[in-house]
Amino acid sequence: MASLKELRARIGSIKSTRKITSAMKMVAAAKLRRAQASAEAARPYAAAMRRMLGELAGATRGEDGAPLLLAGTGQDKVHLLVPMTSDRGLCGGFNANVHRLTVQTIRRLQSEGKTVRLLPVGRRALNFFMRDHADLIVDHVTGTSAKEIPFSVASGLGDKINALLEAGEIDVCTLVFNKFRNAMTQVPTCQQLVPMVVEETSTELEASNDVAQYEFEPDEATLLAMLLPRNLQVQIYASLLETVAGENGARMTAMDNATRNAGRTIDSLTQVYNRTRQTNITNELIEIISGAQAV
Missing domain, CATH: 1.10.287 (Helix Hairpins)
Known part of the structure; x- marks a missing residue:
């Protein structure tokens, strides 16, 4: 005794x-309110961006010379996975859920004979994948747990992905992150970025006789060339905001x-x-x- x-x-x-x-809980709760507001405000903009580009891409998807971000390379051999986690721990299973889903995706793709590349975002993701999958890492990004994430982080990450795509080093790019639902629930999610997934509603509208006809100025190809890189950055930024909100919610709960x-x-x-x-x-x-x- x-x-x-x-x-x-x-x-x-x-x-x-x-x-x-107790102090960490109060700090996380204070940060959560702002992070949740930012994530929820970004969702309609990101969804509207996807829908708009989906409707705009209908006329050029089957044509030769379609942008790589829209049509891809035409192959499905090399997959780039972008797991997004926090830089810090003490947030329960928040980071472990992303790690688990990413590892499952790696095993599934490799069992299908695909080549996998990793671009970890967040120090926790980098440290985890450096242990067992260091040979798959092509680049990394840290510093995602700041109070305010600047859009330049998403812009730089989008430029890296676009450069790999144009160099022919990847064919498909997928984000793996926690989608914020509430302070107690964060859903591990895979979102394909390249080639861009056209919304089903857009396809249904194109097949409908009631769809409005638009004349674009400049033409569709020029607009897509300008907007597709921006859309890539917007989707990444929205995922970063979801990650920050989920991190603070998970830390507050933990x-x-x-x-x-x-x-x-x-x-x-x-x-x-x-x-x-x-x-x-x-x-x-x-x-x-x-x-x-x-x-």
């Missing part, structure tokens, strides 16, 4: 830990659970401490009474 001194030390240590986890567990542990140790102290007092009284009776 632990001594009273050891029990007091353990209780004091856990109380200090509870103060830290720290809340840690604070509750610390409180329960303190209560349990306090009971053990009181019982041990009472036992020691009782033994001392027995010894005093026995000594007095012996005299």
Whole structure:
């Protein structure tokens, strides 16, 4: 049985830990409100961008010389996976879920005879894949846990992906990230970026007789050449915002659970401490009474 001194030390240590986890919970909650607002505000813009380009791409998808971001290279041999995680830990299974889904996707693609490349985003993703899949990493991006993520991060990442595509080093590019649902739920998601996936609603509208006819100025090919790189950056930026919101939500939940567990542990140790102290007092009284009776 632990001594009273050891029990007091353990209780004091856990109380200090509870103060830290409680403070981290409040900080994450404050950051979550802004991150959630940013992620939710970006969703309609990203969805509208996809729909607009889907409708615009209908006239050029089957033509020769279609942009690579739209039509791809025409092959399906080399896949680039872009797992997005946080730079820091202490957020429950938030990062592990992305790691797990990415590893499952790697194994599935390799079993189909495909070549896989990785471009980790976030220090946790980089550290994880450097252990077992270092030979697959072609580049990496860190610094995604900042209070405000500048659009330049998504722009630079989009330029890297576009450069790999134009160099013929990849055929397909897929994002792997946690889609924010609420503070307790983040859904691991795969989103294909290259070639761009046309929304089903756009295809249905093109087949409908009620679809409006538009004349584009400049022509569709010129517009696509300008807008497709921008769309790539917008989709990446929206995913980064989802990742930041999910990270703060997961950290707030994890720290809340840690604070509750610390409180329960303190209560349990306090009971053990009181019982041990009472036992020691009782033994001392027995010894005093026995000594007095012996005299």
